[in-house]
Amino acid sequence: MSDAEESPSTFDPAAPNTGEEVEPVDVFPDSDDFDLRPGSDSCYKCATCDTNCPVAEVDDEFPGPKFQGPEQWRLKQSDDSYTVDDSVMSCSNCMRCDNACPSGVPLSQMHNTARGEYVSKQMDKLSVEYVRNRILANYRTSAFFASKVPRLANAAMNFGPARWLMEKTLGVTKEREFPEFASETFREWWAARGGADASRHNARESRERRGEPTESDKKVAYFHGCYSNYNTPEVGKAMVRVYEHFGYEVVAPEQRCSGTPMFANGMLSDAKRHAKVNVASMADLVEQGYDAIASCTSCSMALRQEYPELFDIDGIEDVASNTFESVEYLRIHEDLTGAVREAEVSGDLAEEFAYHAPCHARNQGLDRQAVELFRDLDGAGIEDVGESCSGISGTYGWKEEKYEKSMAIGEEMFEHMAHADGEVGMTECPTCAMQMEHGSGYEICHPLELLEAALVE
Amino acid sequence: MAIESDILVVGGGLAGLTSAIAAAHEGADVRLVSYKQSTLRNASGLVDLLGYTPDGDGPLPDPYEAMGDLPEEHPYRTVGVDTVREAMGLFDEVTQYEGGHTDTNALLPTHGGTVKPTARYPSGAAAGLASDDRDMLLVGFESMTDFDAPHAAAHLDAVGAPFDVRGVTVQFPGGLRADAKVTRYAKLLDTNRDVTVRGRTRPIREALAARVNPLIEDEARVGFPAVLGDDRPAEIRADLGQQMGADVFEVPMGPPSLPGLRLEDALFEALDESGASFETGNPVVKYEGDGTLERVFLEKNGARIPLSADQYVLATGGLVGKGIDSDRERVTEPVFDCHVPHPSDRYDWFDTDVFGDHPFAAFGVATDEELRPLDGGGEPEFDNLRAAGGVLGGYDYAAEKSGSGVSIATGYAAGLHAAAEAQ
Numbered sequence: 001m002s003d004a005e006e007s008p009s010t011f012d013p014a015a016p017n018t019g020e021e022v023e024p025v026d027v028f029p030d031s032d033d034f035d036l037r038p039g040s041d042s043c044y045k046c047a048t049c050d051t052n053c054p055v056a057e058v059d060d061e062f063p064g065p066k067f068q069g070p071e072q073w074r075l076k077q078s079d080d081s082y083t084v085d086d087s088v089m090s091c092s093n094c095m096r097c098d099n100a101c102p103s104g105v106p107l108s109q110m111h112n113t114a115r116g117e118y119v120s121k122q123m124d125k126l127s128v129e130y131v132r133n134r135i136l137a138n139y140r141t142s143a144f145f146a147s148k149v150p151r152l153a154n155a156a157m158n159f160g161p162a163r164w165l166m167e168k169t170l171g172v173t174k175e176r177e178f179p180e181f182a183s184e185t186f187r188e189w190w191a192a193r194g195g196a197d198a199s200r201h202n203a204r205e206s207r208e209r210r211g212e213p214t215e216s217d218k219k220v221a222y223f224h225g226c227y228s229n230y231n232t233p234e235v236g237k238a239m240v241r242v243y244e245h246f247g248y249e250v251v252a253p254e255q256r257c258s259g260t261p262m263f264a265n266g267m268l269s270d271a272k273r274h275a276k277v278n279v280a281s282m283a284d285l286v287e288q289g290y291d292a293i294a295s296c297t298s299c300s301m302a303l304r305q306e307y308p309e310l311f312d313i314d315g316i317e318d319v320a321s322n323t324f325e326s327v328e329y330l331r332i333h334e335d336l337t338g339a340v341r342e343a344e345v346s347g348d349l350a351e352e353f354a355y356h357a358p359c360h361a362r363n364q365g366l367d368r369q370a371v372e373l374f375r376d377l378d379g380a381g382i383e384d385v386g387e388s389c390s391g392i393s394g395t396y397g398w399k400e401e402k403y404e405k406s407m408a409i410g411e412e413m414f415e416h417m418a419h420a421d422g423e424v425g426m427t428e429c430p431t432c433a434m435q436m437e438h439g440s441g442y443e444i445c446h447p448l449e450l451l452e453a454a455l456v457e
Numbered sequence: 458m459a460i461e462s463d464i465l466v467v468g469g470g471l472a473g474l475t476s477a478i479a480a481a482h483e484g485a486d487v488r489l490v491s492y493k494q495s496t497l498r499n500a501s502g503l504v505d506l507l508g509y510t511p512d513g514d515g516p517l518p519d520p521y522e523a524m525g526d527l528p529e530e531h532p533y534r535t536v537g538v539d540t541v542r543e544a545m546g547l548f549d550e551v552t553q554y555e556g557g558h559t560d561t562n563a564l565l566p567t568h569g570g571t572v573k574p575t576a577r578y579p580s581g582a583a584a585g586l587a588s589d590d591r592d593m594l595l596v597g598f599e600s601m602t603d604f605d606a607p608h609a610a611a612h613l614d615a616v617g618a619p620f621d622v623r624g625v626t627v628q629f630p631g632g633l634r635a636d637a638k639v640t641r642y643a644k645l646l647d648t649n650r651d652v653t654v655r656g657r658t659r660p661i662r663e664a665l666a667a668r669v670n671p672l673i674e675d676e677a678r679v680g681f682p683a684v685l686g687d688d689r690p691a692e693i694r695a696d697l698g699q700q701m702g703a704d705v706f707e708v709p710m711g712p713p714s715l716p717g718l719r720l721e722d723a724l725f726e727a728l729d730e731s732g733a734s735f736e737t738g739n740p741v742v743k744y745e746g747d748g749t750l751e752r753v754f755l756e757k758n759g760a761r762i763p764l765s766a767d768q769y770v771l772a773t774g775g776l777v778g779k780g781i782d783s784d785r786e787r788v789t790e791p792v793f794d795c796h797v798p799h800p801s802d803r804y805d806w807f808d809t810d811v812f813g814d815h816p817f818a819a820f821g822v823a824t825d826e827e828l829r830p831l832d833g834g835g836e837p838e839f840d841n842l843r844a845a846g847g848v849l850g851g852y853d854y855a856a857e858k859s860g861s862g863v864s865i866a867t868g869y870a871a872g873l874h875a876a877a878e879a880q
Contacts, residue, residue, distance in 0.1 A: 046499055046712045046713065047638075047712065047713050048494070048498055048499060048712065048713050050638045050639075050640070050713060051498055051638070051639065051640050051713040051718060052494070053638070053640070056638045056640065056641060057638065057640045057641060057644045058641075058644060060633050060634050060637060060641060061634070063634075063636065064638055098738075099493060099494055099737060099738045100493065100494050100498075101493065102493055102496055102499070102778070102779070104493075304757060304758040304759075304760070305758050308758065308759075317759060320758050320759050320760075321758065321759025321760045321761075322760065323758075323760065324760065328762075331460055332458060332459070332460060332762060332763065333458050334458060335458065362738070363738055364738065364739075364757060365490075365736040365737060365738035365739045365755070365757065366736070367736070368734065368735060368736055369736075372734045411648075412688075
């Protein structure tokens, strides 16, 4: 550009140099699905991202986020035969590096892209590792079948000899206890309760009680995710009851896996297939004035950030900008702090909680939310157990070869939990909860459950 | 509705943190928002007040004494020397830093072997003071090319350090990869894990001391690059020192910097203890209000989160921290579009000499005596917005070595003014 041309400032702190205005350079024949370019030129190699990487901290072999993203791009640019380094499979997709970069380099997007290319082009599709990763990534499919026979599944999955066999043949660690399947899924409960009609009715009653107009646009579409459907429906139920309490009509549209475990395993086409279903059902509702609410922070992360970064799906931008985490949304639209301050809890949830902020909550700026909200709640206490990653990172800690690493990352959290006053844990992330339980023996709950106990009679 | 507080601080660096802590200590309900993690993790962890005059005279023995002679537009002149002292008092209260016993600047060796005037330093650097006349051994690690110990020692010798100094380079025990992350060294030392060296397995701290011990002649203090632990640095230094029969210290390093990370942790902990709320990861992109700020919006992937407060503090940093931006036409402050005084011809923004006196180094918002940014006509942009730290103009932190001091002093002052005004 010459000096003479007009150049109004394009600085927009919301959209760091992610390259929307960059003409893609055709360096690779298929740069449509693999382009590490966006943002990599903004990396000035300060290596701040590396100080945030929980894997690099415990694994000497892992070269860190700066290498996985911007440096692989530079290598690829200068050497046509350069293939993606297999260390990208050791990235746990915690996405902490994103928050660190002072230049707004979209590191996790680059890692997801590089991992996708590695898996699709370099990984042997017949290898045990690929098959195992695919099974783990498609947790929803296994859960769907297991939930049909929850008791049998619970018994079989934690049957010693079977677990030994799974480790030997599939590389799924035998150290972990499989999560229990609920005898009634969230959706079964939802349907039996009367679905959206019942919710509309309940919300109206609440609005009347609260002195709000009966006609209202307070309506949300709940993205419950796989885990609160199959394993912890109590979280989904708490979400529905808390929202209805504030006068919101809830709907539970058709949905698939958010794709988080698929991104982390480089299964981008699986993820895209599920994303299309999710976006389609959410986009229609968003158009009708609904906001999309998720109770799992990895699900909200996927809808808000990973989908628009990786996929070009109709309506995705609208869905992303109307997606919120469940407690965050109430903080914005209701006087949640005031309501909690006036409430008190007794009974089962009158406890001291050892709270762990999931990495994917951290990346949405939600890592302090529960601690700041509940510190004024009568009858319960909450203590942050530190900023370390829990280490499980979804499917990561389930892999035999990653198990030790996963526990080494989580060690700091376990230690903090042991020193915390409470003996009940709290977190928004289902797999962090698994790891907390596994490492400490504590029972773990979701902030929505405590909110329900505090606010809903 | 919006997320509400008395005071909203935009920016999570030294200035933002200090102003939030100061305001919260006054009893205000404070929320701090920061787009990215603090750039403190890129900083040395040393806290400078004023090392040189704007004319380049120095190193200055007493920074407070020199403040009276600074140009009128300098932020230290705006807040006054007494406020600088009070602000440093708050900093001393919430950190475990040393140097507060005297007004005089301390002289500390840097990883390049120069000596730097600084006002406060972490206790981990204390045994490395250049004014201390005990002999010194500097130990570098083969793979950490940022710190060449023999070179740094020769440099210190050449600048006339009042002690004998030698530098040696050793291999860090345990065979870490050549480009291991600094956090990797720190974590190993924190957990004191076993490493195997020539068939013998023992805890890393012991292995490191054993490797360095034969190289110590009669030096009373030994300096390592600043990677000695993240969670337990004091314990590691004591442990190593005991096994080596010498005082152990850290030489501050370039980014990413563990002393900077530890300072960031200490300040966020102080902020938490003060009862303030905070969050990082999302930028402020929009505001509402004319003359008085009513609310601002955080952006999360397209979603706009409204935040409202009675008083606001802008502490987003300077050119490097992106609190000040420029294009070919003009220099701007991107969050509230506050006026940034600068010559209209951009060829007057810089000096042709690389190490010359660059006007851009002092670009930033001009303020009234209460630190309210002023528009082109000299009137406050908003009556409830104050600015602190790198976003301020009128000083050149790199030349003066005044960055941390200005951030702490103006952050403190902005926090107090905001708290006094907040309902």
